[in-house]
Amino acid sequence: MRRWLGRLGARRPRGRGGEAAPPPSRPAASARPRRLAVTRPRRLAAAALVLVSALLLLAVPRPVRAFGEEGAWNPRPLLTGDARWEGVRATAPARWSFELERRTSAPARRNPTTVRADDPALLAEPFALWGGEGDLPPLTEREVFGLRRFLALGGVLLVDDFAPGSGAFGRAARRELARVLPEGSPIPIGTENVVFRSFYLLPRAVGRVEGPPKLSAIVRGGMPQVIFSDHDLAGALARSEGGGPSVEVTPGGEAQRERAFRLAVNIAMYVLCSNYKDDQVHAPFLMRRRAIDDNRPRSAPARP
Numbered sequence: 001m002r003r004w005l006g007r008l009g010a011r012r013p014r015g016r017g018g019e020a021a022p023p024p025s026r027p028a029a030s031a032r033p034r035r036l037a038v039t040r041p042r043r044l045a046a047a048a049l050v051l052v053s054a055l056l057l058l059a060v061p062r063p064v065r066a067f068g069e070e071g072a073w074n075p076r077p078l079l080t081g082d083a084r085w086e087g088v089r090a091t092a093p094a095r096w097s098f099e100l101e102r103r104t105s106a107p108a109r110r111n112p113t114t115v116r117a118d119d120p121a122l123l124a125e126p127f128a129l130w131g132g133e134g135d136l137p138p139l140t141e142r143e144v145f146g147l148r149r150f151l152a153l154g155g156v157l158l159v160d161d162f163a164p165g166s167g168a169f170g171r172a173a174r175r176e177l178a179r180v181l182p183e184g185s186p187i188p189i190g191t192e193n194v195v196f197r198s199f200y201l202l203p204r205a206v207g208r209v210e211g212p213p214k215l216s217a218i219v220r221g222g223m224p225q226v227i228f229s230d231h232d233l234a235g236a237l238a239r240s241e242g243g244g245p246s247v248e249v250t251p252g253g254e255a256q257r258e259r260a261f262r263l264a265v266n267i268a269m270y271v272l273c274s275n276y277k278d279d280q281v282h283a284p285f286l287m288r289r290r291a292i293d294d295n296r297p298r299s300a301p302a303r304p
Contacts, residue, residue, distance in 0.1 A: 077114045088238055103261075104265065127271045130173060144176075184220060187216065188214040207234075231260070235249075
């Protein structure tokens with residue numbers, strides 16, 4: 001208690017006459033509101049500046065990423081067993097990307113790389129091209145698992161028979177895919193399907209050879225997920241070192257090759273855009289674009 005009273009009675013400095021000096025004066029109460037009046041507008045201005053800066057950052061356009069790292073079309077050749085991607089059709093994926101960019105302005109990779117069925121990188125992109133011209137050895141369990149996972153995630157696989165006259169590759173691919181998707185069986189798809197209408201309105205399927213008018217597909221969830229082509233589409237796309245065609249197209253020549261290009265573009269747009277163009281609201285745009293392309297001169301396309 002004494003200690004507490006001592007604090008209350010703390011000595012004050014004495015004046016000249018011995019009297020206690022008056023306590024130090026405090027700033028007038030009227031000064032504080034002035035300080036607040038000056039500080040508050042500054043804080044409000046700073047907050048407004050931060051808000052405007054955030055809105056400007058949101059308004060800056062940023063690159064859109066859709067599929068894969070860059071959202072670009074990537075027609076990757078799929079390899080199984082000891083297969084290699086070589087020969088006259090080795091340039092087909094690059095030509096595919098070139099034609100897609102030239103005709104649609106969709107982004108595409110000009111130098112697609114191969115991917116193996118048992119490589120986790122298969123899952124990084126939504127599309128793969130599995131082509132060949134002979135019988136296939138059975139897929140390994142890891143390859144079956146990789147393809148099953150790729151398709152379960154929504155990937156699209158194009159099976160392209162380079163020698164549809166014999167049909168050996170197509171039969172072997174169907175046999176192995178029955179192991180990957182035991183519940184799925186290929187069915188014919190034609191002009192009623194979105195693959196034939198995703199960009200061009202196509203009357204039938206063609207490739208290096210005319211083949212059957214329809215494609216075949218394993219349809220899952222109402223959408224073609226494994227597409228079978230008995231037309232050698234890659235053969236129609238391939239180019240030589242000089243920029244010209246690598247393989248002759250029969251029986252329709254260059255007009256048939258142009259239709260094969262259009263089928264390739266449609267498949268790419270189907271993969272990139274799903275079925276959003278299945279709506280009839282896009283029909284006028286598609287008709288105008290098709291008319292423009294039909295009137296273009298049939299000169300040799302530029303080398304990609």
